[in-house]
Amino acid sequence: MRRSTDPQVIEQYAVDESNTFFAERVEAVVFPESADDVAEVLRAANASGTPVTVSGGGTGLTGARVATCGGIIMTMELMSHASERAGFEPVAGEHQGLEYTIALDRDGQRAWCPPAITLAALDALLAPELLFPPAPTEMSAQLGGAVAENASGARTFRYGATREWVEALELVLPTGEQLHVSRGDVTAQVRTLRFASLDGTQHEVTAPSYGMPATKNAAGLYAADGMDLIDLFVGSEGILGVVTAALVRVTQRPDLVSDTAFFATEEAAIAHADALRDAARQGAPIVSIEFYDPGALRFMADQPQVRPEHQAAIFTEVAVDDPNAIDLLAEIIEASDPLDDWFADSERDRAAQRDFRHALPENVNTWLRAHGTNKLCTDYAVPAEAFEAMMDAYHEALARFLEITGRPDESAVLFGHIGNYHLHVDFLPADAAEEAAAMEQYIFLARTAIGLGGTITAEHGVGKKALPIGGRPVPYLELMYGPEGLEEIAAAKRALDPAWILNPGNMVPGGCG
Numbered sequence: 001m002r003r004s005t006d007p008q009v010i011e012q013y014a015v016d017e018s019n020t021f022f023a024e025r026v027e028a029v030v031f032p033e034s035a036d037d038v039a040e041v042l043r044a045a046n047a048s049g050t051p052v053t054v055s056g057g058g059t060g061l062t063g064a065r066v067a068t069c070g071g072i073i074m075t076m077e078l079m080s081h082a083s084e085r086a087g088f089e090p091v092a093g094e095h096q097g098l099e100y101t102i103a104l105d106r107d108g109q110r111a112w113c114p115p116a117i118t119l120a121a122l123d124a125l126l127a128p129e130l131l132f133p134p135a136p137t138e139m140s141a142q143l144g145g146a147v148a149e150n151a152s153g154a155r156t157f158r159y160g161a162t163r164e165w166v167e168a169l170e171l172v173l174p175t176g177e178q179l180h181v182s183r184g185d186v187t188a189q190v191r192t193l194r195f196a197s198l199d200g201t202q203h204e205v206t207a208p209s210y211g212m213p214a215t216k217n218a219a220g221l222y223a224a225d226g227m228d229l230i231d232l233f234v235g236s237e238g239i240l241g242v243v244t245a246a247l248v249r250v251t252q253r254p255d256l257v258s259d260t261a262f263f264a265t266e267e268a269a270i271a272h273a274d275a276l277r278d279a280a281r282q283g284a285p286i287v288s289i290e291f292y293d294p295g296a297l298r299f300m301a302d303q304p305q306v307r308p309e310h311q312a313a314i315f316t317e318v319a320v321d322d323p324n325a326i327d328l329l330a331e332i333i334e335a336s337d338p339l340d341d342w343f344a345d346s347e348r349d350r351a352a353q354r355d356f357r358h359a360l361p362e363n364v365n366t367w368l369r370a371h372g373t374n375k376l377c378t379d380y381a382v383p384a385e386a387f388e389a390m391m392d393a394y395h396e397a398l399a400r401f402l403e404i405t406g407r408p409d410e411s412a413v414l415f416g417h418i419g420n421y422h423l424h425v426d427f428l429p430a431d432a433a434e435e436a437a438a439m440e441q442y443i444f445l446a447r448t449a450i451g452l453g454g455t456i457t458a459e460h461g462v463g464k465k466a467l468p469i470g471g472r473p474v475p476y477l478e479l480m481y482g483p484e485g486l487e488e489i490a491a492a493k494r495a496l497d498p499a500w501i502l503n504p505g506n507m508v509p510g511g512c513g
């Protein structure tokens, strides 16, 4: 197995897309090529008490893959080929200069995937009529990273998050034992899961006792009475085991039309989103419903479709396998009476709408580069009945931040997955004082979302995030589940990782092994 101590190699894995966490005191980067290699690294790390941090595609936004405890970085990138499996056909292909293999079952409904396949490569290897639906906007994420983070995105409105698509996992536990688990194999007695690794070692883990919010959620370990063992690992941010193979479900890729409707007020846009959501509840094949506030549209003012009168917009995608879908969409749009409507039913127009949507992050990033600052991006979701109150809180927070910046067009943007009552605010501070002001609003909004029964992270996870509250860094998850919740997560980790060596610092601060 390749092992590198070259500082230039180490540097490539020293950050993630958060740009706020940096690896320290790293001894080496290792490049396993098999589950046995992963097990060998972990056994040695247990013997020496060396922390091991797993690196996927590095697209995370929370420092989760960043080795802040030093030790070994284990990059999964060479594990890009699925092994042969009875009943599955290998499908090999190249994507962006790298070779990948998946194994597809003969009915085209499930695929064994290697951990390092990127979501873009998986999409490219699947036959054109097949789709692996979870699509966090950043498709260079690896499948192992998407499983670890329970990633989701715009299409989650129709298809759910990664969790719903994972049927089986092959893992290496922190002790180096291997575990193969299929959905349905092991269910919890209340919250206690009992299972054996491949070498016969018995394990008992109790999931935390907290209730999870009735929203899309990526905060903390999954925990529910009677839960499936596989759900303990999905979304565990790599603290309980290393995914070395995943069996995922795939589905028929629908033909889509998309539409962007521009409104004179946010209220009108929200009413349009409500109408689309209602139609989906009655069976309409609506795939995504996305929102843009006035601040977001000002950042897209270079786009020819955006006019100064536009105060909000709703983007939606609809599957047209159902012949009535277009008529239904047209009816909803007519009833919502937008100022302008941009309907895309040709591949060319749909690509133009995709480019239009990408203009927002691109323009925001250009602005941030020019100011040499980082955005502060929220990831809160609330239950349906709390959305109006959460919108009020967003408006309050944006207004308070604007008082500090004095830049009506370049202060913050509010956008995202309104279908799931899950919006993002990007606060755009221009200097350190504005960063502090943005953090104040960020904390206010986190507390509001929790108070409304929501989550502090619907899709990004918490990684190593902590918030400066009362003069100390408070672990992000503590806000939601309290110190008791963190202790229960730590206890579940300790049950599988007694030496505390795997991905230390994610979810719970707990020393560096």
Ligand SMILES: Cc1cc2nc3c(=O)[nH]c(=O)nc-3n(C[C@H](O)[C@H](O)[C@H](O)COP(=O)(O)OP(=O)(O)OC[C@H]3O[C@@H](n4cnc5c(N)ncnc54)[C@H](O)[C@@H]3O)c2cc1C
Residues within 6 Å of the ligand: 016, 017, 053, 054, 055, 056, 057, 058, 059, 060, 061, 064, 065, 076, 115, 135, 136, 137, 138, 140, 141, 142, 143, 144, 145, 146, 147, 148, 149, 150, 151, 152, 153, 154, 237, 238, 241, 242, 243, 244, 361, 459, 460, 503, 506
């Ligand atoms: C522009 C942008 C947009 C984004 N939009 C979204 C979005 O819409 N939705 C969303 O969910 N996320 C989004 N993200 C965040 C990110 O893409 C996801 O969290 C993604 O799942 C991370 O995958 P990765 O392979 O890059 O993982 P990394 O960042 O490398 O690692 C993330 C975590 O996964 C663990 N990990 C990686 N591989 C394995 C493995 N094989 N076994 C065990 N643990 C492993 C790491 O240790 C780490 O804890 C976005 C990121 C960017 C930059």
